[in-house]
Amino acid sequence: MLNASPRTRAFLELMRFNKPVGTLLLLWPTLWALWIAADGLPSIAVFIIFVLGVIVMRAAGCVINDYADRKVDGGVTRTRNRPLVDGRIDPQEALILFACLCFSAFFLVLMTNRLTIALSFGGVAIATIYPFVKRYSHLPQVVLGAAWAWSIPMAYAAQTGTLVKEIWVLYFAVVLWTVAFDTFYAMVDREDDVKVGIKSTAILFGDLDLFLIGVLQALTLLALVVTGDAFKLGMIYFGGVLVVGLLFIYQQVIARHRQPEACFKAFRNNQWVGVVLFAAIVVDRFSA
Numbered sequence: 001m002l003n004a005s006p007r008t009r010a011f012l013e014l015m016r017f018n019k020p021v022g023t024l025l026l027l028w029p030t031l032w033a034l035w036i037a038a039d040g041l042p043s044i045a046v047f048i049i050f051v052l053g054v055i056v057m058r059a060a061g062c063v064i065n066d067y068a069d070r071k072v073d074g075g076v077t078r079t080r081n082r083p084l085v086d087g088r089i090d091p092q093e094a095l096i097l098f099a100c101l102c103f104s105a106f107f108l109v110l111m112t113n114r115l116t117i118a119l120s121f122g123g124v125a126i127a128t129i130y131p132f133v134k135r136y137s138h139l140p141q142v143v144l145g146a147a148w149a150w151s152i153p154m155a156y157a158a159q160t161g162t163l164v165k166e167i168w169v170l171y172f173a174v175v176l177w178t179v180a181f182d183t184f185y186a187m188v189d190r191e192d193d194v195k196v197g198i199k200s201t202a203i204l205f206g207d208l209d210l211f212l213i214g215v216l217q218a219l220t221l222l223a224l225v226v227t228g229d230a231f232k233l234g235m236i237y238f239g240g241v242l243v244v245g246l247l248f249i250y251q252q253v254i255a256r257h258r259q260p261e262a263c264f265k266a267f268r269n270n271q272w273v274g275v276v277l278f279a280a281i282v283v284d285r286f287s288a
Helices: 006-014 021-038 044-068 091-109 114-133 140-148 151-160 167-188 190-196 201-230 235-254 260-268 270-287
Strands: none
Touching (some): 021 151, 021 167, 044 151, 114 140, 140 167, 151 167, 167 190, 167 201, 167 270, 260 270
16 A cells, blocks of 8 residues: 555545455454355365455445445544545545445355355345444444344355355354444444444443443354354364453453543454454364
8 A cells, every 4th residue: 555646545445455454354254154164174266255255345345334424424533534534535436436346246246156146135235224324223233243244144155055044143143243343343433423423332332331242242152152063063163262252351351441442452352253263163173
């Protein structure tokens, strides 16, 4: 990005290519599902399709999010310098970019199978709706979780050509996890969001925020345990779940005073949740 033109940098910022943590948070659960579906190493073609698809769809989600928030982001400290706020990119250009990214993602999906293609329409619909929900409901994080976790059934379907009911347990684990970590994220902007009229679980939970995040994290762990049992994963996997639990405790500790910087640190720590569980699944499958 350093050698890119100002216009190019603006578009890269709009797609958050300068902030890869969100892409990683989306990628890791996708890889969980692929390795579980394959019971080991997945198809290289499917792996490449989904890695590229995660990058493209995360970028598309950021673009439509910033388009929806362009009139309020100026009132939020963290977002007031975004390209659509400071005029570096025109709203129509953002919509064109969003359409191009969605088309690119759909092109990738066309290289899979009919079930995955059918599922992709649901994913795009949920991802498109999410940015607008925060104006009407305090539960946009739930919608985000539903969109974030949609790669789980899609990856499983792409690898196996089928869907089993057990994969929905992993789907709900990722929904719960996403609501938890995105509530940390929303806590960073809580004061500004109240001023500009943006709703979130951080505002809804109020003083019970850390307690309810803890409940969501506990339910995530339970769902991960059920997933491991359903897919007959071994002790290495369950050891990974234990480490995830310790990471959740760490996040609670660092965010205990609710300082914005600490809440953001707790949010970012979730990328290690993804890494740990992916490593546990891979090692568990290869040692089976």
